[in-house]
Amino acid sequence: MTDTPTNFIRQIIDEDNRTGKHGGKVATRFPPEPNGYLHLGHAKSICLNFGIARDYQGICNLRYDDTNPVKEDEEYVRAIEEDVRWLGFNWSGKYYASDYFDKIYDYAEQLIQLGKAYVDDLTAEEMRQYRGTLTEAGKESPYRSRSVEENLELFRGMRDGKFPDASKVLRAKIDMKSPNINLRDPALYRIRRATHHQTGDKWCIYPMYDYAHPISDMLEGITHSICTLEFEDHRPFYDWVLDALKTPCHPQQIEFSRLNVDYTVMSKRKLLQLVTEKHVQGWDDPRMPTIQGMRRRGITPAALRDFCERVGVTKKDNCIEIALLENCIREDLDSSAMRRMAVLRPLKVVVENYPEGKTEDFELPNHPQKPEMGTRKVTFSRTLFIEQDDFMETPPKGYFRLFPGNEVRLRGAYYVTAKEVIKDASGKVVEVRCTYDPESRGGGTPDNRKVKGTIHWVSETHSIPAEIRLYDRLFSVAEPEAGGVDFLTRMNPNSLEVLKDARVEPSLADVAPETRVQFERQGYFCTDRKDHRAGHPVFNRVVTLRDSWAKGGK
Ligand code: ATP
Numbered sequence: 001m002t003d004t005p006t007n008f009i010r011q012i013i014d015e016d017n018r019t020g021k022h023g024g025k026v027a028t029r030f031p032p033e034p035n036g037y038l039h040l041g042h043a044k045s046i047c048l049n050f051g052i053a054r055d056y057q058g059i060c061n062l063r064y065d066d067t068n069p070v071k072e073d074e075e076y077v078r079a080i081e082e083d084v085r086w087l088g089f090n091w092s093g094k095y096y097a098s099d100y101f102d103k104i105y106d107y108a109e110q111l112i113q114l115g116k117a118y119v120d121d122l123t124a125e126e127m128r129q130y131r132g133t134l135t136e137a138g139k140e141s142p143y144r145s146r147s148v149e150e151n152l153e154l155f156r157g158m159r160d161g162k163f164p165d166a167s168k169v170l171r172a173k174i175d176m177k178s179p180n181i182n183l184r185d186p187a188l189y190r191i192r193r194a195t196h197h198q199t200g201d202k203w204c205i206y207p208m209y210d211y212a213h214p215i216s217d218m219l220e221g222i223t224h225s226i227c228t229l230e231f232e233d234h235r236p237f238y239d240w241v242l243d244a245l246k247t248p249c250h251p252q253q254i255e256f257s258r259l260n261v262d263y264t265v266m267s268k269r270k271l272l273q274l275v276t277e278k279h280v281q282g283w284d285d286p287r288m289p290t291i292q293g294m295r296r297r298g299i300t301p302a303a304l305r306d307f308c309e310r311v312g313v314t315k316k317d318n319c320i321e322i323a324l325l326e327n328c329i330r331e332d333l334d335s336s337a338m339r340r341m342a343v344l345r346p347l348k349v350v351v352e353n354y355p356e357g358k359t360e361d362f363e364l365p366n367h368p369q370k371p372e373m374g375t376r377k378v379t380f381s382r383t384l385f386i387e388q389d390d391f392m393e394t395p396p397k398g399y400f401r402l403f404p405g406n407e408v409r410l411r412g413a414y415y416v417t418a419k420e421v422i423k424d425a426s427g428k429v430v431e432v433r434c435t436y437d438p439e440s441r442g443g444g445t446p447d448n449r450k451v452k453g454t455i456h457w458v459s460e461t462h463s464i465p466a467e468i469r470l471y472d473r474l475f476s477v478a479e480p481e482a483g484g485v486d487f488l489t490r491m492n493p494n495s496l497e498v499l500k501d502a503r504v505e506p507s508l509a510d511v512a513p514e515t516r517v518q519f520e521r522q523g524y525f526c527t528d529r530k531d532h533r534a535g536h537p538v539f540n541r542v543v544t545l546r547d548s549w550a551k552g553g554k
């Protein structure tokens with residue numbers, strides 16, 4: 001067993017196992033529609049379904065719900081598999097709903113033979129009118145009483161391409177007066193001449209999702225068919241299909257609430273819009289809540305799994321704070337990421353009393369609490385870079401970093417005191433002249449002199465130039481979709497800042513893509529999967545060290 005906390009779905013499974021409802025078997029599936037890239041909400045569903053299979057020694061299938069031929073694409077299929085594996089899971093079987101098109105078709109003929117399905121010629125508009133409303137019963141279609149023979153012949157005609165698109169549908173014959181609109185003779189098949197990415201032009205009729213889904217689940221021997229809450233009202237139809245066909249097994253559909261997260265949007269349709277209208281640089285833009293985006297940003301699979309566990313599984317609609325995900329990332333990287341020094345916005349510092357041409361190597365720990373993670377060498381010299389905002393010519397009260405006359409500790413090296421500044425024509429400080437205390441080697445002095453500030457640094461000639469991409473939240477308000485306002489008007493204009501002149505310590509000279517480090521005092525960073533290479537290091541900021549949005553934002 002693992003430490004996964006229990007939830008109402010696991011309690012249902014425990015009870016089913018106790019009563020032997022599914023013969024003690026546990027089989028789940030993750031059923032994405034391959035019409036976009038997976039996002040954080042899908043990650044929750046993946047962790048839930050695959051996590052249950054893992055913990056109950058059951059199976060979890062990956063199934064593409066590819067009943068809609070038009071919006072789907074092979075590119076998405078490849079990305080989905082990569083994403084599931086990257087999250088740390090492996091499917092027991094990989095299937096396409098389209099694998100079952102023959103069987104799904106045969107079951108439709110069976111329903112016709114049972115008098116439980118009919119071909120309807122009403123137009124889509126008429127059908128809408130006949131359907132009724134929440135308060136008003138529906139009306140039966142004049143085609144509802146066709147004979148089994150006529151229905152069979154028409155349905156085969158539909159399959160054989162005898163009728164134009166959308167001219168007929170096959171419908172279940174249930175109850176036009178049902179208070180549940182989903183039971184008012186829902187459509188089972190429609191005519192649609194479209195090339196399908198798996199079945200090509202074999203079919204010109206396609207089953208509806210709500211009809212194909214219970215059959216696909218049943219054919220795979222799924223025991224618990226977990227989906228999101230909007231399918232709750234569809235469950236009676238799910239059960240109707242399986243009951244009508246008297247199938248050998250009957251999966252239990254269980255609904256849970258969708259994951260919503262603040263400061264982002266999560267529907268594939270909106271994410272697609274961000275991509276196609278170029279508000280972001282692609283599906284894997286590190287600001288996107290897609291799994292590809294989060295991966296490229298530098299978030300680890302462990303942090304995502306931890307997040308999915310912490311948000312829990314309930315039936316209540318909710319909105320989770322993105323700060324929770326950020327904390328999961330910090331916790332994960334705090335323990336695993338090596339510490340490094342990087343100067344994002346360099347300011348030159350010359351240590352006047354340090355001999356020209358001399359260098360010294362300091363061994364600094366890779367992790368302050370984990371000596372087993374070893375050390376790395378950082379070279380000190382007369383000319384250094386520090387962070388621009390670690391120096392102020394006229395500091396406010398409480399500023400403990402470098403200013404004229406003040407002494408600070410250069411992390412792991414020496415104490416330095418600022419003496420004077422050199423400015424450019426515009427009056428901007430371009431260089432700080434300092435002196436150092438040779439007695440303070442390693443960061444302390446024999447007289448135990450206290451300094452209040454410790455700042456990071458790199459040596460001018462030994463550091464390497466790097467591009468650093470500072471990512472922030474994509475939207476500037478917690479609920480970008482609230483109040484009927486176009487979510488695009490609420491994008492955070494500062495969600496990406498690119499720093500081209502950053503300098504990083506020499507130990508980062510040849511790290512691989514997707515290497516995560518903590519830049520001391522700055523945050524966690526990860527080398528970019530796509531653009532980082534030897535000679536041109538590119539670091540993405542995964543997350544800052546602390547939540548800078550907590551006190552009313554920036
Ligand atoms: P979207 O609305 O973003 O397009 P979807 O539900 O249409 O999402 P599918 O590809 O059909 O996406 O979903 C695959 C599985 O992932 C489904 O079982 C679905 O319930 C689940 N899922 C999708 N979005 C979320 C979410 N926000 N929270 C939890 N589960 C989700």
Ligand code: MG
Binds near residue numbers: 033
């Ligand atoms: Mg969908």
